[in-house]
Amino acid sequence: xxxxxxxxxxxxxxxxxxxxxxxxxxxxxxxxxxxxxxxxxxxxxxxxxxxxxxxxxxxxxxxxxxxxxxxxxxxxxxxxxxxxxxxxxxxxxxxxxxxxxxxxxxxxxxxxxxxxxxxxxxxxxxxxxxxxxxxxxxxxxxxxxxxxxxxxxxxxxxxxxxxxxxxxxxxxxxxxxxxxxxxxxxxxxxxxxxxxxxxxxxxxxxxxxxxxxxxxxxxxxxxxxxxxxxxxxxxxxxxxxxxxxxxxxxxxxxxxxxxxxxxxxxxxxxxxxxxxxxxxxxxxxxxxxxxxxxxxxxx
Numbered sequence: 332x333x334x335x336x337x338x339x340x341x342x343x344x345x346x347x348x349x350x351x352x353x354x355x356x357x358x359x360x361x362x363x364x365x366x367x368x369x370x371x372x373x374x375x376x377x378x379x380x381x382x383x384x385x386x387x388x389x390x391x392x393x394x395x396x397x398x399x400x401x402x403x404x405x406x407x408x409x410x411x412x413x414x415x416x417x418x419x420x421x422x423x424x425x426x427x428x429x430x431x432x433x434x435x436x437x438x439x440x441x442x443x444x445x446x447x448x449x450x451x452x453x454x455x456x457x458x459x460x461x462x463x464x465x466x467x468x469x470x471x472x473x474x475x476x477x478x479x480x481x482x483x484x485x486x487x488x489x490x491x492x493x494x495x496x497x498x499x500x501x502x503x504x505x506x507x508x509x510x511x512x513x514x515x516x517x518x519x520x521x522x523x524x525x526x527x528x529x530x531x532x533x534x535x536x537x538x539x540x541x542x543x544x545x546x547x548x549x550x551x552x553x554x555x556x557x558x559x560x561x562x563x564x565x566x567x568x569x570x571x572x573x574x575x576x577x578x579x580x581x582x583x584x585x586x587x588x589x590x591x592x593x594x595x596x597x598x599x600x601x602x603x604x605x606x607x608x609x610x611x612x613x614x615x616x617x618x619x620x621x622x623x624x625x626x627x628x629x630x
Contacts, residue, residue, distance in 0.1 A: 365385060365386050365387055366383040366384065366385055366386070366392065366394065366438070367383060367384040367386065368381050368382075368383050368394070369381070369382045369383060369384055369391075370382050372393060372445075377397065377398075377406070377505065378395050378396060378397050378505075379395075379396045380393055380394070380395050380396070381393070381394045381396060382394075382441065383438075385438075390441075391441045391443075392426065392438050392439060392440070392441050393438075393439045393440065393441040393442070394429075394436050394437065394438050394439070395436070395437040395439060396434050396435075396436055397434060397435045397436070397437070398433065398434055399432075399433055399434060399435060400433075406505045406506070407435050407505075409504075409505065409507065409508070410437075410503075410504045410505045410507070411425070411428060411435075411437070413481060413504040413507045413509075414437075414504060416479060416481065417475075417476070417479070417481070417504075419471075419472060419475045420498070421468045421469070421471050421472040421475075421498065421499050421500060421501060422472050422475070422476075422500065422501045422502075423439055423440050423442065423492065423500040423501065423502040424439060424440035425437055425438075425439050425440075426438045426439060426440070439502075440494075440500065442492030442493055442494045442500045442502075443493075443494055443495040444492070444493035444494065444495065444497065445492065445493065446488060446489050446490070446491060446492050446493075447465070447488040447489070447491045447492075447493070447549075447553070448488045448489055450493065451488070451552070451553065451556050455556050456553070456554055456555055456556035457553045457554060459554065459584055459587060461553075462550065462553040462554050462587070463613060463614075463616070464497070465491070465493075465499055465553065466546075466549070466550050466553070466614070467614050468498060468499040469486075469491060469499060469501065469546060469549065470546070470605065470608050470609055470614060471609075472499065472501040473486070473501070473542055473546065473605050474605045474606065474609055476501075476507075476542075477539050477542070477604075477605045480509050480510055480511055480512075481504075481507055481508070481509055481510070482507060482508055482509075482510050482538035482539050482541070482542055483501070483504065483506075483507050483542055483545075484506040484507055484508060484520050484521055484538050484541065484542065485503060485505070485506040485507075485520070485521050485522060485525075485545075486501075486525065486542055486545035486546055486549060487521075487522050487524075487525045487545065487548070487549065488549060488552055488553075489503075489522075490502050490503045491549065506520055506521065508538060510537075510538050510539060515535035515536055515537055515538075516535065516536065516538050517533075517534070517535050517536070519531070519565075520538075520541075521541065521545065523562070523563075523564075523565065523568050524548060524558045524560060524561075524568075525544070525545040525548045525549070526541070526544075526545075526568065526572075527540065527541045527544035527545070527572075527599065528544075528572040528573075528575060528597055529541070529599050530572075531568070531569040531572050536599065537599055539604070539605070540599035540600075540602050541599075542605075543594055543599075543602045543603065543604075543605065543608070544594060544595065544599075544602065546594055546608075547559075547591055547594025547595050548560075550587070550590065550591060550594065551577070551591055554583060554587055555580060555583075559575075559577035559578075559595070560572070560575060560577065575595065575597060577595065579591065579592075586611075586612060586613035587613065589611075589613075590608070590611055590613055590614075593608075593611075594608075
């Protein structure tokens with residue numbers, strides 16, 4: 332798996348494809364008009380993702396199929412509105428929206444190598460250079476979100492995709508929300524294994540700090556092929572989060588161990604902000620990832 336290629340700007344044909352797809356956003360369109368469904372890529376609790384062939388551009392796309400009228404309509408609108416604010420090379424692109432009576436279909440960029448879970452299942456724990464490549468790009472994407480007052484709130488291996496060049500695409504903004512400086516939120520949100528201790532307190536918390544903790548779980552999982560906190564139920568994880576303990580293998584480099592410790596600070600105010608993570612020595616070695624520009628104007 333080659334994931335060490337430097338990110339380059341999309342060529343003119345790719346940009347034209349994205350602009351063509353974007354231009355169709357205001358048209359009346361159905362799946363069968365312009366998209367041939369090839370196969371199902373995955374199913375979740377609230378959505379199904381299908382691989383499709385977009386006939387006008389002769390490119391593969393991913394179509395996220397969301398059922399209407401199931402109590403998730405607000406989440407669908409939230410995800411669409413968030414996507415309209417985002418334009419970053421390491422965040423999945425929303426090309427256009429197809430509305431039908433029963434479903435909302437989000438036609439999106441296809442990440443050919445699938446999610447990080449699949450990669451780790453194939454090869455086991457990642458080598459440090461691979462993990463550094465992926466994690467630096469994740470920091471880039473989350474930094475962009477936080478700078479644009481957006482917290483993802485469900486960062487996990489399944490929501491980090493890899494394109495054909497091995498560059499990441501952060502996806503699934505269904506739980507994301509806009510947060511201003513000093514603004515907190517309440518309520519449990521996210522995926523159990525990735526949840527920060529403060530999510531179990533019932534008190535107001537900073538969702539950006541929760542993103543930082545989740546990034547720590549992602550990094551730990553990449554370099555160990557295991558989770559740092561292993562409780563299987565909400566009540567057990569809540570108990571474990573009263574005094575979180577994890578084991579750092581001696582094989583990890585000092586830089587990786589240091590950044591994991593920082594991300595797993597129990598008190599959220601002691602965790603680094605996303606910009607502070609960016610300045611960590613381990614990530615500064617990949618400065619070329621920060622010299623990027625938005626690849627396409629938002630919808």
